[in-house]
Amino acid sequence: MKNALNYYYNLITNDIHQIDKTYSFSVNNEPYLFILSERQPNEINSLYEISTNLFKQNIYTHQIIPNNNRELITMINNEPYILLKLYINSDTKITFDDLILYNYFISNNHTKTLNKNNWRDLWMQKMDYYEEQIREFGVKYPLMRESFSYFIGLTETGIMLLQGFKDDSQLVISHKRINSNTTLFDLYNPLNFIIDSKSRNICEYIKSMFFNDKISAEQIKQYLQYAGFNSSELYLFFVRLFYPSFYFDIYDDIIYNQKKEKELLHIIAKIPDYERLIKELYLYLKNYITLPEIEWIIKI
Numbered sequence: 328m329k330n331a332l333n334y335y336y337n338l339i340t341n342d343i344h345q346i347d348k349t350y351s352f353s354v355n356n357e358p359y360l361f362i363l364s365e366r367q368p369n370e371i372n373s374l375y376e377i378s379t380n381l382f383k384q385n386i387y388t389h390q391i392i393p394n395n396n397r398e399l400i401t402m403i404n405n406e407p408y409i410l411l412k413l414y415i416n417s418d419t420k421i422t423f424d425d426l427i428l429y430n431y432f433i434s435n436n437h438t439k440t441l442n443k444n445n446w447r448d449l450w451m452q453k454m455d456y457y458e459e460q461i462r463e464f465g466v467k468y469p470l471m472r473e474s475f476s477y478f479i480g481l482t483e484t485g486i487m488l489l490q491g492f493k494d495d496s497q498l499v500i501s502h503k504r505i506n507s508n509t510t511l512f513d514l515y516n517p518l519n520f521i522i523d524s525k526s527r528n529i530c531e532y533i534k535s536m537f538f539n540d541k542i543s544a545e546q547i548k549q550y551l552q553y554a555g556f557n558s559s560e561l562y563l564f565f566v567r568l569f570y571p572s573f574y575f576d577i578y579d580d581i582i583y584n585q586k587k588e589k590e591l592l593h594i595i596a597k598i599p600d601y602e603r604l605i606k607e608l609y610l611y612l613k614n615y616i617t618l619p620e621i622e623w624i625i626k627i
Contacts, residue, residue, distance in 0.1 A: 328403075332361065335394040335401050336410060348406070358413040360389075363406055366518060371399050371409065373440045377500065378517035381431065387414035388515045409518065417511040423550050426532055429514060430525045431500045441522040444498060446563075447489040450482055450570060457575070460582065470588050471578060474595050478571045484621065485569030492566075496559040499525040504572070506535035526564040529554055531572060537604060538573045538597055544607045551612075558616045565612055568605055602627050 328350050332338045338359070340352040350361040364371065374391065381388045392410040393399055400407045443449065458479070465472035501523035502514070509532070513519055533550065536542035556564060574594050580586035606627045612618060 331403055358416050360411045360413055362409055364400060364409045368400060369440050374517045374520055375399050377520060388517055389413050391517060415511050415515045419511050421509045421511060421514050425514060426528050427554060433498055433500055433522050443521045444523045447486055450486050454479060454482055464582060468581060468588050470591055474591060478574045481569050481571050485566050488566045494559050496524050496557055498522050501527045505531045507539050507541060524560060524563050526556060526560045530564050530567040534573055538594060544604055548611055561612060561616050
């Protein structure tokens with residue numbers, strides 16, 4: 328890899344650290360990361376423009392470095408790699424304040440390639456995918472098979488709530504997945520960027536904190552007061568509570584043999600508490616926005 332970095336980027340280093348297919352190194356005491364890309368080429372172009380514009384505004388997002396051919400993607404052994412110059416190389420876990428500060432509005436130039444705010448369509452597609460998958464793998468994973476219907480039903484409530492909803496909120500730079508283990512390095516990594524409502528990051532963070540026993544309902548209410556959401560963003564925050572990313576992320580890892588099925592036990596055990604949380608936030612948010620009657624929540 329040392330020769331490839333010299334050939335493609337004119338970078339000379341003798342100290343490269345490899346973890347799987349990720350290479351970290353420094354040149355003149357400046358840290359770099361050469362990483363396998365999971366993003367589409369058209370997305371990389373938009374991510375490059377966004378990160379460059381942020382950097383010009385003194386927002387120290389990691390920078391995607393073009394190679395000597397002015398290409399953002401470098402093929403190494405037929406695999407696409409991206410070179411990042413790192414500016415906030417910290418494994419410190421993010422806080423709610425970090426997420427509030429990271430609300431940068433985005434122009435419409437990049438919405439076509441990176442926009443993920445059409446939740447209803449995306450969730451419906453995912454449900455079709457998961458339902459087909461559970462038919463194929465359900466016998467192998469009995470705990471997943473038994474719990475699956477509940478979480479599909481939870482998602483269907485979220486889909487119902489989005490029916491006919493008119494979103495007037497402005498899109499911001501968001502992230503593919505934020506959770507309680509997200510670091511500052513992850514937050515400022517453009518390869519994690521998408522475009523979405525600013526309620527996305529905060530809701531995902533809060534859900535993760537809840538399932539890791541790190542947050543209470545009262546703290547969430549305080550955060551919502553501090554977040555500065557408009558009525559659409561409050562509504563979307565509530566809707567996103569019904570998308571069980573905390574379950575499906577583990578589900579995906581089980582299918583791809585990265586986690587054991589027993590990892591679901593903690594999630595399943597917390598469901599009664601999570602339902603009570605949804606009800607409490609439902610009653611709280613009804614003081615500020617219009618929410619439809621959801622019979623099963625009221626009966627909790």
